[in-house]
Amino acid sequence: MLSNRLKHNTKSIFNLNSTQKRAKKEIEDKVEFGSYPFENVSCQVCNSIKSRILSEKDRYGLHYTVRVCENCGLVYTSPRMVQDAYNNFYALEYRRLYSGREVPNLDNLKINEARGEKIYSYLEQFIKIKNRPVKVLEIGCSAGGILSYFKNAGCETLGVDLDANYIGYGREKLGLNLVEGTLRDVPSDFTPDIIIYSHVLEHILDIKAELLKLKSVCTKNTLLYIEVPGIKNIHASYNFNFLHYLQNAHTFHFSLTTLRNLMYKNDFKIIKGDEFIRSVFVKREEPESKEYFQNDFKEIGSYLENTERAWNKKQFSFSVIKRKFYLFIKNILVKIRCRLLKWKHQSLP
The missing domain is CATH 3.40.50.150 (Vaccinia Virus protein VP39)
Structure with missing residues (x-):
């Protein structure tokens, strides 16, 4: 696993709208009850089964196992939905999940x-x-x-x-x-x-x-x-x-x-x-x-490790900035409150 944040959970990195939430729930239900069966596959370049798992989820929070072949470096999904399941997914949920619309999105x-x-x-x-x-x-x-x-x-x-x-x-x-x-x-x-x-x-x-x-x-x-x-x-x-x-x-x-x-x-x-x-x-x-x-x-392993490290550093820096900004605003509000109380006290007869 590349990092703990890539372990499977149902959390999406996006704020999904109602259409996307329905589509995601439909996919999860079909996976759980077997309507969308999965298959294990080997590397499609070298046929090796020797691999390392990189992630257990996708950006929408769906269960999604991505691995890298140790023999050639191909990154691929396994297990993955079978072809019939993917066909139904594309027909019924794909556009709604990705675009957030019930009808075809021609804006692109x-x-x-x-x-x-x-x-x-x-x-x-x-x-x-x-x-x-x-x-x-x-x-x-x-x-x-x-x-x-x-x-x-x-x-x-x-x-x-x-x-x-x-x-x-x-x-x-x-x-x-x-x-x-x-x-x-x-x-x-x-x-x-x-x-x-x-x-x-x-x-x-x-x-x-x-x-x-x-x-x-x-x-x-x-x-x-x-x-x-x-x-x-x-x-x-x-x-x-x-x-x-x-x-x-x-x-x-x-x-x-x-x-x-x-x-x-x-x-x-x-x-x-x-x-x-x-x-x-x-x-x-x-x-x-x-x-x-x-x-x-x-x-690929080195690139992904460095990329994940850079992402975590960016997130830490952002958190520090948010914290400093919060403390800065809080300090200003405290000073304003103190001045108001002082003014109110001085105004009393």
Whole structure:
């Protein structure tokens, strides 16, 4: 366990609204009564079962066991809900718990369009896109905010997502070509030049099967853009708060090294990437090399320990400041009270 605050309890780090509280209670009840069964899994990079537990809860206070593989450093969830349970969770509770709304939240559409612009600019390092018939496929596209930027730049776009409400909105309001489903529902005659997984890969349970199917969709020239919340970027993206980073919908937590290991083991090689994580891969043609594999266990462990230490230091400093501020205000109020009493005493005949 990384620290005591990560032991399981039901406390959320957020003030949940009524919608979120209902969704959380439904999840907890389904877990308790077996409607959401769990399974134990081994590391999906090296198949090892040797691991250390980092946390027993997520940011909403849900029971959520996250561990790090000692053989390669992959951070993953085990035990985790089985696929059918996750399917029902996404259909019934996910949006309500994460957005706090009973209906689809489309406020993030503009944010996703801005993300589309950033992804577009990042990919222009590798392929000329503007005003060319570049085919772009996005897996887990939601309402299509990212794709809309590519469409407006002249690309031929296709998106797939499991949420019918978001798919319907993207079709009707944005005029996008969207399909309800997964990678397996992409038409066989659509051969993409670019495939985008933006904050999607960390949600997929059978990641090896996904990458196997992905190989059949890619040509040797297809650029695969993968963006996930990097576990070595918690200091920047989550203000050193590891618990804020943890969420039950994420079953994998990648560093650039562990993502590269996973992709290489499944016949993809990295072109470029960072710890944010933004990365580009292509199909690997050359034979597998054992020298390519790197164990990130020690580096991830050291990073998380330092991050947790920095978080605790920040919290201690904040507590000290609060205490000093409280004493400062209390001292002022005492002085005011004394002066009022003195004035009142002097005013008496």
